[in-house]
Each structure stands twice: as C-alpha cells, then as structure tokens.
Amino acid sequence: MxxxxxxxxxxxxxxxxxxxxxxxxxxxxxxxxxxxxxxxxxxxxxxxxxxxxxxxxxxxxxxxxxxxxxxxxxxxxxxxxxxxxxxxxxxxxxxxxxxxxxxxxxxxxxxxxxxPLTIECVARGYLIGSGWSSYRKSGEVCGIRLPAGLRQADKLPTPIFTPTTKAPKGQHDEPINDAQGAATIGAALYEQVKSLSLALYTFGHDRARAAGMILADTKFEFGTDAAGNLFLIDEVLTPDSSRFWPADEYKPDCSPPSFDKQFVRDHLxxxxxxxxxxxxxxxxxxxxxxxxxxxxxxxxxxx
Ligand SMILES: Nc1ncnc2c1ncn2[C@@H]1O[C@H](COP(=O)(O)OP(=O)(O)OP(=O)(O)O)[C@@H](O)[C@H]1O
Ligand SMILES: [Mg+2]
Known part of the structure; x- marks a missing residue:
C-alpha cells in the first residue's frame, strides 16, 4: 500500500x-x-x-x-x-x-x-545506548573489543553483532558474547544468524541512508520450522526494533534525537x-x- x-x-x-x-x-x-x-x-x-x-x-x-x-x-x-x-x-x-x-x-x-530462537539478534553500526554504556565501562560490547577513544554515537569501524538473551515479560534482556550465544542456540545456527544480522543491518543502513536516516542499531528475530529451516520473523527494521536518526541532525559526542520515542523518553x-x-x-x-x-x-x- x-x-x-x-x-x-x-x-x-x-x-x-x-x-x-x-x-x-x-x-x-x-x-x-x-x-x-x-x-x-x-x-x-x-x-x-x-x-x-x-x-x-x-x-x-x-x-x-x-x-x-x-x-x-x-x-x-x-x-x-x-x-x-x-x-x-x-x-x-x-x-x-x-x-x-x-x-x-x-x-x-x-x-x-x-x-523463535531464544536470543535477540542485535546489530550495531554506531556506539549508542547500552553499547555506549558498556564501552565506557570496559572498552567492549558483548565481548567485542573496540578501538580506544570512540565518542558517544560514533560510527563503528565495522558493524558488530551484539546479541542478548530473550528475557521473560517484565525482565530486561541481557547482553551475551559469541560463546554464550553459541551455547544457547548451537554454534552453526549462531554463526548463521550472526552473519545474516550483519548483512541485514548493512542493507537496512544503506536503504535508510538513501531515505535521509541513519540506522544506528536494530534487533532482528529469527525462527525455525520443524525441518530446521531459518526464517526472519516478528517485525523488521521499524522504529520499535531499531534506532533511526535523521541524518542531517547527526553528530557524535551526544545522543542524537531518534525517530521514535525520543519525546516520550524525554518527557518521562x-x-x-x-x-x-x-x-x-x-x-x-x-x-x-x-x-x-x-x-x-x-x-x-x-x-
Ligand atoms: N512467525 C512467528 N512464529 C512464532 N512466534 C512469532 C513469530 N513472529 C513473531 N513471533 C513472536 O511474537 C511476539 C511478538 O510480540 P511483541 O512484538 O509484542 O514482542 P515482545 O516480545 O513483547 O517484545 P519486544 O519485541 O519488545 O522484545 C514475540 O514474542 C515474537 O517472538
Ligand atoms: Mg517484538
């Protein structure tokens, strides 16, 4: 439509x-x-x-x-x-x-x-939100060491895969590293969703960029059928599952305004x-x- x-x-x-x-x-x-x-x-x-x-x-x-x-x-x-x-x-x-x-x-x-797989597949191209918090504390995000001296909202050298657990209702998803992710869903499936998430992120980022927006990060969900075939499920690349920034207002060293809940969060x-x-x-x-x-x-x- x-x-x-x-x-x-x-x-x-x-x-x-x-x-x-x-x-x-x-x-x-x-x-x-x-x-x-x-x-x-x-x-x-x-x-x-x-x-x-x-x-x-x-x-x-x-x-x-x-x-x-x-x-x-x-x-x-x-x-x-x-x-x-x-x-x-x-x-x-x-x-x-x-x-x-x-x-x-x-x-x-x-x-x-x-x-649904029991991990949430987060991909990030920029250092913001929980990724930024983690980097400030340890220099790492989900076990991935990043270069020193990055600022809040900086573009990362390459997009990274930063999965989380899928917490029950009312609880918060917790970040996990590659080893924990592989242990949760199996190594082969983990590698598959990792590379797919990064490919989808890059694809979404480039499409969004052409539409005047920066896709800072996003969460994908995958599911399998009885035969083990993998599918992208749930919602995809929406403001609820992703952080979009207006490209013309983007600058690092601050938290850029997002397309979605900025007014709500600011109010709260x-x-x-x-x-x-x-x-x-x-x-x-x-x-x-x-x-x-x-x-x-x-x-x-x-x-
Ligand atoms: N094809 C599918 N088969 C089975 N379950 C699905 C499928 N697509 C989506 N789901 C599940 O449906 C639910 C959708 O609910 P909703 O989008 O409100 O998400 P939520 O899990 O409460 O929260 P959030 O998306 O914020 O993590 C999710 O639990 C998702 O895993
Ligand atoms: Mg959902």
Whole structure:
C-alpha cells in the first residue's frame, strides 16, 4: 500500500486491545497480540507503546499500522537475503479467513508458525545506548573489543553483532558474547544468524541512508520450522526494533534525537518517573508528536 493511503487510514484514537476476535488467543507481547489460525498465526500490532520496557497507559493512534506496513515493506526488500515468516498472499489469507476489518488488516500479518530462537539478534553500526554504556565501562560490547577513544554515537569501524538473551515479560534482556550465544542456540545456527544480522543491518543502513536516516542499531528475530529451516520473523527494521536518526541532525559526542520515542523518553525523564510500573499518562502533545515521528520514518522510507 502507498504512503498517502496508509496515512489516511490511521485511526483517530489508539487501538490497544482487541476483544472479540474469533480466534484462539495465544499470547500478548508488549505490542503484539498473537492468535492461532490453526495452520498459521495472526500477528496483530496494537497501538501500545512501551518505554524502558514498561507498557504505557496511552497508545499512539495508528502506530501498529505503521509498524506492520513498514515491516511488510522491509520483508519484501530483504527477501533476497533471507526468507521471512509471511505467508505469500496476505490479501488472500485475510479473505479466506474472514478478516475483513480494514484497520485490523492494516495492522496484521498472517505468518508461519515458527519456533523463535531464544536470543535477540542485535546489530550495531554506531556506539549508542547500552553499547555506549558498556564501552565506557570496559572498552567492549558483548565481548567485542573496540578501538580506544570512540565518542558517544560514533560510527563503528565495522558493524558488530551484539546479541542478548530473550528475557521473560517484565525482565530486561541481557547482553551475551559469541560463546554464550553459541551455547544457547548451537554454534552453526549462531554463526548463521550472526552473519545474516550483519548483512541485514548493512542493507537496512544503506536503504535508510538513501531515505535521509541513519540506522544506528536494530534487533532482528529469527525462527525455525520443524525441518530446521531459518526464517526472519516478528517485525523488521521499524522504529520499535531499531534506532533511526535523521541524518542531517547527526553528530557524535551526544545522543542524537531518534525517530521514535525520543519525546516520550524525554518527557518521562523530565517528570522523573522511576521506570517501574505503573507508568504515567502522556500529555496529548507528546502523543501527537510521537505519532508524527513514526509516520515520518514511514514516509522517508516508502513515501
Ligand atoms: N512467525 C512467528 N512464529 C512464532 N512466534 C512469532 C513469530 N513472529 C513473531 N513471533 C513472536 O511474537 C511476539 C511478538 O510480540 P511483541 O512484538 O509484542 O514482542 P515482545 O516480545 O513483547 O517484545 P519486544 O519485541 O519488545 O522484545 C514475540 O514474542 C515474537 O517472538
Ligand atoms: Mg517484538
């Protein structure tokens, strides 16, 4: 779908729950609801927003639509690098399964039932966030020694793979090194997702750069089918799973503004929320400006 059509379809109020869908509910993620379609899964992206790993009481209207449409675009772009979990004919699948609500269609994907790997595959091209914190303490990120003298937000000599554990709900993912990653999912699979993550990062970085954005870092998830075939799953290269910066505002030695939750994080820091639940309500202006940011990232990419 093209950008103007998506922008025009965004709801006026956030859709954060999905009562009444006629499918068995399997699980709730922080953002997504997962339903069992028998031979497939229905992955519905809500408008929920999490910050510091806590779900906020206010959603961002249409955020789930933006995330799903952006993921669909990236899945199509990245198909040559790795197959993904989408069933080939999404429109046909919706029709066949009686999913006719246009809002629901725009925020949903019908996907293969796969077994998610138990690590999160993070790739970084810049030194920011938890990578920067770790470097300042030890000169390393996930066991990778980096050159001395790097500044916050500096571009790394080459992108690095910095996986984490997949922590249960409410807990924080912990960084792991190559040996721990290989021990968790097996050495061969680990090498495979490591090189794929780096290739996908570089691909995403170059595409984003052409759209006026820097892809600082991103998280991929992979899953396997019963025969052990590997697929890219979940969402891909969205502002929720990635840190995008406007290229023209980028400078090292600070934390550049990001395309996604910057206003939310700034607000929550300003009001000195202690980062444990319950999270506070957001002012209307923070919600509007955040929605604009998500939409701007989509427009930059596909518009
Ligand atoms: N094809 C698939 N088969 C099985 N599980 C999947 C598939 N695609 C995605 N998932 C799982 O669905 C869930 C999506 O939920 P959601 O995006 O809300 O994530 P989360 O795990 O709560 O948090 P976060 O993405 O922030 O780490 C994830 O647990 C993901 O691993
Ligand atoms: Mg997720």
């Amino acid at each position: 093209n950008f103007p059509a998506i922008a025009a379809a965004l709801p006026a109020t956030a859709r954060t729950t999905f009562a009444g869908l006629p499918f068995p509910h399997l699980a709730s993620g922080k953002v997504r609801e997962i339903y069992d379609l028998g031979d497939a899964l229905l992955l519905v992206a809500s408008d929920r927003l999490s910050a510091f790993d806590v779900i906020l009481p206010d959603g961002i209207p249409g955020k789930g639509i933006i995330l799903t449409q952006m993921s669909l675009w990236w899945f199509a772009q990245s198909e040559k690098l790795i197959q993904n979990h989408l069933l080939p004919d999404q429109a046909g699948e919706f029709a066949r399964r009686g999913i006719n609500d246009p809002d629901l269609q725009l925020r949903s994907m019908i996907v293969r039932k796969l077994k 820091v300003a009001i000195k929320w202690n980062q444990s639940p319950p999270a506070p309500r957001l002012p209307a202006e923070v919600i509007t400006r955040t929605q604009e940011k998500y939409l701007a990232a989509l427009r930059n990419l596909i518009g």
